[in-house]
Amino acid sequence: MKYYLTIVLFFLLSGNCLNARTIRVGKDHPVKTIQAAILQAQTGDTILVFPGHYKEKNIIISKTIFLIGKGRPVIDGEYKYENISIKAPSVLVEGFRIIRSGVSSIEDFAGIKIYDQSFVVIRDNILEETFFGIYMQYAKHCLIQNNILRAFNKQEQQSGNGIHCWKSDSLRIIGNKISGHRDGIYFEFVTHSIIWKNISENNLRYGLHFMFSNNDAYISNTFRQNGAGVAVMFTHHIRMEKNVFEDNWGDGAYGLLLKEISDGFITGNRFSSNTIAVFMEGSNRIHLSGNKLSKNGWAMKVLANCMDVTVSGNNFLGNTFDVGTNGSLVLNTFNQNYWDKYEGYDLDRDGKGDVPYRPVSLYAMVVEQNPSAMILFRSFMSALLDKTEKLIPTITPENLKDDFPLMKPVQL
Amino acid sequence: MKKIIKYVIIDILRNRIVLAYTLFLLLISMSVFNLEDNSAKGLLSLLNIILIIVPLVSLLFSAIYVYNSAEFMELLVSQPLKRKTIWLSLYTGLAISMGIAFFVGAGLPILLYAATATGLTMLLMGILLSVIFVAIAMLAAVMTRDKAKGIGVSILLWLYFSLLFDGIILFILFQFADYPLENFMVGVSAFNPIDISRIMILLQLDESALMGYTGAVFKQVFGTTPGLMATFLVLFIWVSMPVWISARKFNRKDL
Amino acid sequence: MIIATNVNKQFGKLKALDNVSARCNKGECIALIGPNGSGKTTLIKCILGMVVCDSGFITFNDKNILHDWTYRSQIGYMPQIGRYPDNMTIGQVLSMMKDIRKQNKGLDEELIESFGLQQMFDKRMRTLSGGTRQKVSACLAFMFNPDVLILDEPTAGLDPVSTETLKEKINSEKQKGKLIMITSHILSELDELVTQVIFMQDGKICFHQPIETLKEQTGEQKLSKAIARVMGKQQL
Numbered sequence: 001m002k003y004y005l006t007i008v009l010f011f012l013l014s015g016n017c018l019n020a021r022t023i024r025v026g027k028d029h030p031v032k033t034i035q036a037a038i039l040q041a042q043t044g045d046t047i048l049v050f051p052g053h054y055k056e057k058n059i060i061i062s063k064t065i066f067l068i069g070k071g072r073p074v075i076d077g078e079y080k081y082e083n084i085s086i087k088a089p090s091v092l093v094e095g096f097r098i099i100r101s102g103v104s105s106i107e108d109f110a111g112i113k114i115y116d117q118s119f120v121v122i123r124d125n126i127l128e129e130t131f132f133g134i135y136m137q138y139a140k141h142c143l144i145q146n147n148i149l150r151a152f153n154k155q156e157q158q159s160g161n162g163i164h165c166w167k168s169d170s171l172r173i174i175g176n177k178i179s180g181h182r183d184g185i186y187f188e189f190v191t192h193s194i195i196w197k198n199i200s201e202n203n204l205r206y207g208l209h210f211m212f213s214n215n216d217a218y219i220s221n222t223f224r225q226n227g228a229g230v231a232v233m234f235t236h237h238i239r240m241e242k243n244v245f246e247d248n249w250g251d252g253a254y255g256l257l258l259k260e261i262s263d264g265f266i267t268g269n270r271f272s273s274n275t276i277a278v279f280m281e282g283s284n285r286i287h288l289s290g291n292k293l294s295k296n297g298w299a300m301k302v303l304a305n306c307m308d309v310t311v312s313g314n315n316f317l318g319n320t321f322d323v324g325t326n327g328s329l330v331l332n333t334f335n336q337n338y339w340d341k342y343e344g345y346d347l348d349r350d351g352k353g354d355v356p357y358r359p360v361s362l363y364a365m366v367v368e369q370n371p372s373a374m375i376l377f378r379s380f381m382s383a384l385l386d387k388t389e390k391l392i393p394t395i396t397p398e399n400l401k402d403d404f405p406l407m408k409p410v411q412l
Numbered sequence: 413m414k415k416i417i418k419y420v421i422i423d424i425l426r427n428r429i430v431l432a433y434t435l436f437l438l439l440i441s442m443s444v445f446n447l448e449d450n451s452a453k454g455l456l457s458l459l460n461i462i463l464i465i466v467p468l469v470s471l472l473f474s475a476i477y478v479y480n481s482a483e484f485m486e487l488l489v490s491q492p493l494k495r496k497t498i499w500l501s502l503y504t505g506l507a508i509s510m511g512i513a514f515f516v517g518a519g520l521p522i523l524l525y526a527a528t529a530t531g532l533t534m535l536l537m538g539i540l541l542s543v544i545f546v547a548i549a550m551l552a553a554v555m556t557r558d559k560a561k562g563i564g565v566s567i568l569l570w571l572y573f574s575l576l577f578d579g580i581i582l583f584i585l586f587q588f589a590d591y592p593l594e595n596f597m598v599g600v601s602a603f604n605p606i607d608i609s610r611i612m613i614l615l616q617l618d619e620s621a622l623m624g625y626t627g628a629v630f631k632q633v634f635g636t637t638p639g640l641m642a643t644f645l646v647l648f649i650w651v652s653m654p655v656w657i658s659a660r661k662f663n664r665k666d667l
Numbered sequence: 668m669i670i671a672t673n674v675n676k677q678f679g680k681l682k683a684l685d686n687v688s689a690r691c692n693k694g695e696c697i698a699l700i701g702p703n704g705s706g707k708t709t710l711i712k713c714i715l716g717m718v719v720c721d722s723g724f725i726t727f728n729d730k731n732i733l734h735d736w737t738y739r740s741q742i743g744y745m746p747q748i749g750r751y752p753d754n755m756t757i758g759q760v761l762s763m764m765k766d767i768r769k770q771n772k773g774l775d776e777e778l779i780e781s782f783g784l785q786q787m788f789d790k791r792m793r794t795l796s797g798g799t800r801q802k803v804s805a806c807l808a809f810m811f812n813p814d815v816l817i818l819d820e821p822t823a824g825l826d827p828v829s830t831e832t833l834k835e836k837i838n839s840e841k842q843k844g845k846l847i848m849i850t851s852h853i854l855s856e857l858d859e860l861v862t863q864v865i866f867m868q869d870g871k872i873c874f875h876q877p878i879e880t881l882k883e884q885t886g887e888q889k890l891s892k893a894i895a896r897v898m899g900k901q902q903l
Contacts, residue, residue, distance in 0.1 A: 249619075273619070297618065318452055320618040340453065370589050373582060375597045375630065377618065379610055380464055381578040415766050419752075426754040483750030490715050491767055492740035666678070666718040 026050030069095030132160035420505025437517025474549035749804035
């Protein structure tokens with residue numbers, strides 16, 4: 001401990017020796033504007049910004065400095081400018097309220113934009129009414145933490161993404177709250193990154209949008225009431241763990257949309273009250289296990305072009321339809337899940353039902369073909385149809401079944 | 413009018429069939445709630461009972477009761493009473509009795525085990541269905557003089573409302589699958605009180621699924637306040653129209 | 668008091684009432700007689716408003732009875748076969764009728780006593796014999812002291828003692844100047860009460876005469892014989 005302290009002390013003293021200054025900005029301080037402070041600053045300096053309403057057009061940070069707001073100063077972009085542009089590595093931006101960035105259909109204005117830099121840290125900021133929130137391009141090893149991003153636009157065209165990452169690597173996006181943007185978090189060509197403990201809700205399109213981004217993980221996030229849920233497309237090797245997907249309602253709204261993805265792990269997530277909890281199209285080698293899917297319209301929709309999808313050890317509770325599909329070809333495995341609609345028995349008491357469970361009901365197929373037929377769901381007639389189909393399966397896919405359905409829910 | 417209602421109710425409540433019906437409902441709902449591990453699943457099982465048994469019993473019992481009380485009505489008609497009063501009293505008495513039977517048999521267990529929005533909707537719809545099918549039964553009974561024929565008509569009506577109607581709709585749906593039928597469907601469902609009730613319960617039970625596809629249309633129609641009011645207006649018409657027509661018929665009927 | 672004018676009623680193909688006109692006044696005791704299916708009961712039901720006539724009209728105290736129901740408070744009706752809710756007791760039926768008629772004063776409960784119905788007040792209607800039901804019907808008809816009594820086969824099923832009781836009752840009401848209509852095909856017991864005879868056949872009124880005229884014309888003293896004679900004549 002003593003040893004450790006000595007090192008810290010050494011660095012503190014040596015810092016002083018190197019003469020890293022602190023520049024104070026505010027109406028009671030010698031420097032009145034942030035721009036002026038940056039102009040004065042040298043690499044390694046700290047700029048402390050005191051409360052005030054700063055309208056400074058576009059602030060460009062071209063030196064490695066620490067820009068820290070005290071008492072939440074406001075940086076106003078007046079709907080015309082990009083508030084902060086970071087064009088130096090290892091910059092820290094902290095403690096600001098960044099509002100009213102410019103809106104444009106040609107340029108991607110953002111509250112904070114990182115241009116081709118690494119090791120930038122952006123934390124504890126509030127971004128309101130920005131076009132894009134935090135924008136990264138060619139960024140590496142950046143940390144985006146505990147920011148709150150709020151936008152209020154109603155139309156997709158006038159709204160940018162909350163945290164937008166493009167062609168980046170090794171990012172950490174942790175504990176942010178994003179709402180009202182087009183996509184909450186947007187990944188395109190982003191690799192080796194982690195998204196952890198964020199809350200993305202009430203965004204116009206997706207809560208989280210992945211495209212061509214491989215070897216990433218998102219863990220313990222909450223995606224709620226987004227226009228279309230979460231989309232993961234054209235990607236491989238993604239881990240999706242312990243996330244909550246809920247209340248994503250509407251035509252084409254999914255808890256989780258998987259399209260052309262492979263080698264994914266989906267474990268320990270909770271899907272509840274989504275129109276379609278998990279939708280899979282052209283997906284291969286996906287493992288779904290230990291998830292809880294409850295009160296969804298469709299717990300899963302697995303199109304016939306999916307292969308080697310393994311669904312095991314999940315709980316299906318109170319869903320309107322457990323599984324839907326569009327064809328009779330089934331190359332996927334359902335095994336040892338708990339289905340609350342299972343009506344079989346367990347004579348040998350091994351905890352697994354003795355007759356297979358068929359999660360696709362006839363009426364699910366009918367509705368798939370003709371959505372309007374939903375109006376007749378749970379009528380005497382639809383019940384009759386389902387019962388007959390259970391006895392003599394003719395339309396539902398023969399192979400789509402769980403041979404060892406669990407008698408009790410999996411403890412999750 | 414109150415007095416006649418009182419005597420009708422006293423008479424019906426002494427009837428063993430109503431008692432048996434109440435006990436049957438009670439038995440089913442209690443066992444459903446006790447056997448299923450969660451109350452939502454219990455409600456689901458109860459849904460079929462409400463949509464099938466309640467209309468059937470309401471129809472048959474009311475029709476038979478009307479035929480069996482022909483003498484009583486003859487007696488009343490010879491008294492200084494308005495015929496309309498007699499008929500409406502008979503309807504009110506029957507409706508109240510069937511409503512109470514349903515409330516005690518299924519409503520109390522629902523309130524006890526699943527007093528959720530879904531449960532309460534189900535309770536309300538069950539009572540409304542009872543009341544509606546009593547009205548339909550009385551119309552059927554006043555139109556046909558012969559008892560056996562009247563009961564036959566009641567059974568046919570039940571079959572129509574609970575099965576045939578939906579079959580026809582499904583047939584139409586698939587015949588005209590290429591056309592946008594959502595609004596048409598919503599309109600058509602107004603012609604079957606069982607369908608309306610079912611959709612109202614569906615909106616609670618399968619909210620998430622209904623939000624997809626055409627479900628959004630249903631939600632818009634049935635889920636909004638004006639839509640809800642329109643729905644209840646339609647259900648009210650389903651009560652008042654048969655009662656009104658049957659009262660008119662009864663006014664001219666020879667006893 | 669009751670005037671029927673050109674009343675017609677058809678049940679399917681059967682013409683139950685064919686252009687029937689009649690006038691019944693206070694203080695009369697009218698026997699409405701005729702063979703089975705001649706339309707007696709239908710006429711009575713028309714007067715009571717239980718059957719709506721196809722054409723023609725009936726007035727009660729100069730008011731058309733169509734769409735009116737208040738006039739029925741002045742009528743006591745004893746049906747041919749009295750049928751009551753099975754599950755009710757005699758007492759309940761009687762109190763229910765009082766309740767419905769909203770009349771609790773000036774009740775004439777003489778018949779209940781003379782028939783001895785009090786002892787059977789808590790017997791259920793379905794357990795009663797035909798005769799006892801007739802007694803209940805009679806009690807109900809007389810109970811509210813109506814101006815008009817319409818009795819459909821009043822003595823059918825009654826034992827001789829009760830018949831005598833009823834006859835006395837009818838007689839005393841007649842003395843009070845009420846209009847009494849009785850239908851029957853066996854009249855011998857009621858001979859001495861009747862002042863007028865309406866004879867119906869096939870839905871038509873064959874004749875409507877005071878009893879004296881009828882006796883004079885036929886030369887018979889007994890009403891039944893006089894009627895038989897008339898009928899015989901008509902068949903010839």
